[in-house]
Amino acid sequence: MTGEIFDIKHFAVHDGPGIRTTIFLKGCPLRCVWCHNPEGMKPGRDLWVKQEACIHCGTCIQTCREQALRMVEGEIAIDRGRCSFCDACVEKCPSRAMKRIDRQVETRDLVKLVTREEIFTRLSGGGVTISGGEPLYQPEFTLELLKEMKAAWIPTCIETSMFAPWEVLESILPYVDQFLVDIKLLDEEQHKKYTGVSNRQILSNFRGLVEAGAPLLVRIPLIPGITATEENLRGIRSFVSGTAPGIPIEVLNFNSFAGTKYRFLGDTYFDEELRAFPAEKLSELRKIVEEEG
Ligand code: SF4
Ligand code: SF4
Structure with a gap:
């Protein structure tokens, strides 16, 4: 199964x-x-960007045929409404910052x-x-x-x-x-x-x-x-x-490290100050x- x-x-x-x-x-x-x-909350297809690993080369943006990616304040942002989950950006990312979750x-x-x-x-x-x-x-x-x-x-x-x-x-x-x-x-x-x-x-x-x-x-x-x-x-x-x-x-x-994952997903954590x-x-x-x- x-x-x-x-x-x-x-x-x-x-x-x-x-x-x-x-x-x-x-x-x-x-x-x-x-x-x-x-990253495990929603069922179905998804991807995230490990922002710390990103070297800002722009390859993913140029690769994406759906124009689902852009650079916002030095970080890659994903428009999930446009993304067709073709994985082209994942395959081309030289630093493996772009990752398929499911x-x-x-x-x-x-x-x-x-x-x-x-x-x-x-x-x-x-x-x-x-x-x-x-x-x-x-x-x-x-x-x-x-x-x-x-x-x-x-x-x-x-x-x-x-x-x-x-x-x-x-x-x-x-x-x-x-x-x-x-x-x-x-x-x-x-x-x-x-x-x-x-x-x-x-x-x-x-x-x-x-x-x-x-x-x-x-x-x-x-x-x-x-x-x-x-x-x-x-x-x-x-x-x-x-x-x-x-x-x-x-x-x-x-677990005070959870906040980082929200950033990878383009979200914000409910309280970054908690330890x-x-x-x-x-x-x-x-x-x-x-x-x-
Ligand atoms: S998976 Fe494909 S459609 Fe989605 S952002 Fe990457 S290149 Fe674009
Ligand atoms: S291809 Fe990878 S390293 Fe280059 S900008 Fe996109 S996410 Fe960052």
Whole structure:
């Protein structure tokens, strides 16, 4: 089966147990203002310019037959309405600054790739992690990919926001060894404001996964002033331990490098001033979610 991805991370150490190969599927129904993978949000064809690598030679502008490129204040700007995604600029760019983001891939090729890397990942207790974007946004592809990975005896992990119909989560249950599930904000209005969607389905699916006995690790991205408040962290802690005791919760420090990717896409980040929490503050925030609610 064919699906759409935007990246593959080799030998990843933060995407589940051990060393893993992480596959990032393209497309996500959420619009988290802090998203650190903006290139994976929208499904479909796209390209970006790594502005730091651009040597301003102008080759791409001369190459483009659709006149979709121009130089604006020393940076290449893409008119995506005009671009036909012919890749001529990508092929001609001498510094590889111009890059196509989307890739069509076959499940069997991904299984072959992960199998080759298994020599390194299996010894560490690792395997494959399906991430995104939101992997459940391509439900049939994700299901088939997980099935084929399991058939090849590869330990599987999925990173998900749980924002999908319950039937989709239920269908993948037998093929997932570890769920890494995000709970970002407990308050529904705040969730809508910062992610674009309600959290009702997410929380209800979490309860469903607990009832089904799925192996779960809850993760909370720490966004200063948004998710990283004492009230939100305590709220999530109480919700999780009130659903079932003993489910681990992990906090993920803010990634202050995400802003660069928005520039590559010709966008602006919601707050360029935000920085990751220093070690002491991080450990304070971690303690809040580790306390029993
Ligand atoms: S992919 Fe083709 S149409 Fe799009 S900007 Fe590059 S050269 Fe122009
Ligand atoms: S071809 Fe590449 S290096 Fe030259 S201006 Fe375009 S993006 Fe920059």
